[in-house]
Amino acid sequence: MQALNIVVAGAGMGGLTAALALQKAGHRVHVYERVAELAPVGAAISIWSNGVKILNALGLKEQIEAVSGDMRSMSYQDQQGQTLTRFSLEPLYQQVQQPARPIARALLQELLLEAVGREHITLGVSCEQVAQDAKGIDVTLSTGDTVRADLLVAADGTHSRLRTEVAGFDSEREYRGYVNWNGRVPVSADLADAHEWKQFVGEHKRVSLMPMGNDEFYFFFDVPLPKGTANQRNHYRDELRQxxxxxxxxxxxxxxxxxxxxxxxxxxxxxxPLDKLVKGRLVLLGDAAHSMTPDLGQGGCQAMEDAWVLMNCLEQYAGDVPAALAQYEAQRLERVAGIVLRARKRCDTTHGTDPVKTQEWYDELAQESGVNILAGLRQTIEGSPLQ
Known part of the structure; x- marks a missing residue:
């Protein structure tokens, strides 16, 4: 297989996973990240089985298992604390042959950085413009320098500057109606079982506690609020109390x-959802390609799937980058669009876009054995390119 010179824009989870996968396939990769110091957004990431399998295949299995949460069950409570449903995740894990691995974002990013090699990553520099010809792509950096590559992977996040170049228009981010506070706290029995993902729902709001490893819970609070509500850190606790x-x-x-x-x-x-992910030798990956709400916990997992498919397509069409990228687009476009829309639907149901449907969901949870929820999780996981 011909080794390619590949530039990756963005050192988030998607960009680093792509860089590692492409390196494993024998390509020469360099990552440019616009921020001078990496600080992951959010305390943790729920890596479901489809994402975990890809990280395992890239050589991170032991490291991930050592620092991730051991999540064995799932439950919903109403706002008074009455259990609506509680069930084991073991049937799902047996079916898909891989447990989920909730993990601190900072820890996952550190593992990926070390695996890629810091010498292959330049911080404080962004990819600003591109010019293409039949043989390659010229990438103009924020320093004013231009680098020549066979391929540019745009993994520059939900605010991607390169998405417009591919889409042909400014794809607007749309506010989905709620605010999320998230962080981490020490595991404690008066909060939740150390191995259970526990959620409280009511009034179109949600509170979640998820085991994330290192004896900590990943927590979040969801509250439907108007866009642009004041964000004052010293008021967070009082806001949540209210x-x-x-x-x-x-x-x-x-x-x-x-x-x-x-x-x-x-x-x-x-x-x-976009109707294209590729333009010539420029390819979108991760949140740049499919920015979604976190309601299915699939944002990071889909970025990992992108990386795996891109690596395989380049191997399948060795030496023919346009053909490889066309195949990548064909394999990813429908899957990621479907997950964006499913996440949006789950968001709307959870957060009261239609109050009648949200109340119906609360009522369904009170009758839920876990079978329907597990079936939905399994459907997403089994659509992965790596079974």
Whole structure:
């Protein structure tokens, strides 16, 4: 196979996974990241089985297992703390032959950085413009320098500057109606079982506690709010007390234990599915290609799938980059569009876009044995390119 010179724009989870996969395939890869210091957005990432399998195949199995959460069950409570449903995740894990691995974003990023090699990553430099011909692509950097490559992988995130170059128009990020506060707290039995993903739902709001490894829970609070609501860190705890007044004792305990200085507050957006992911030798990957709400926990996993498919397509069409990218687009376009729309639908149901449907969902949870939820998770996982 012909080794290619590949530039990756962005050192997030998608860009680093792509860089590692392409290196494993024998290509020469360099990553440019616009920020001077990497600081992952969000405390943790829920890597479901489809993403874990790809990280395992890229040589990170032992490292991931050592630092990720051991999530064995899942439950929903109402706002008073009454259990609506609780069930084991083991049947799902047996069916897909891989447990989920919730993990701190900073730890995963560090593992990927070390695997790629820091000498292959330049911080504080972004990919600004491109010019292509039949034999390659010229990438103009924010330094004013130009680098020549066989391929540019645009993994520059939800605010991608290169997405417009591929799409042919400015694809607007759309506010999906809710704000998410997230962070991490020490595992404690008065919050949740150390091996259970526990969620409280009611009033179109949600509180979640997920085991993320290192004896910590990843927590988040979701609240439907107008866009542009004031974001004042010193008011986070008081805001949450107000939004969740009267909720169950574990929710009140969690609010008192958070460290506002370590909490991220994010307005949740997504981008309508694109009708193309490739333009010549420029290819979109990760959030640049399919920015989605976090309601299915699949944003990072889909970026990992992108990386795996891109690596395989370049191997299948060795020496013919345009043909490889056309195949990548054919394999990814429908899958990622479907997950963007499913995540949006789940977002709307959870957060009261249609209050009648949200109440119906609460009622369904009270009758849920786990079979339907597990079937939905399995459907997503089994669509992965790596079984």
């Amino acid at each position: 939004h969740f007044a009267g909720w169950a004792e574990p929710v009140q305990t969690l609010i008192e234990r958070i460290d506002p200085e370590r909490v991220a507050r994010v307005e949740i957006h997504d981008v309508d």
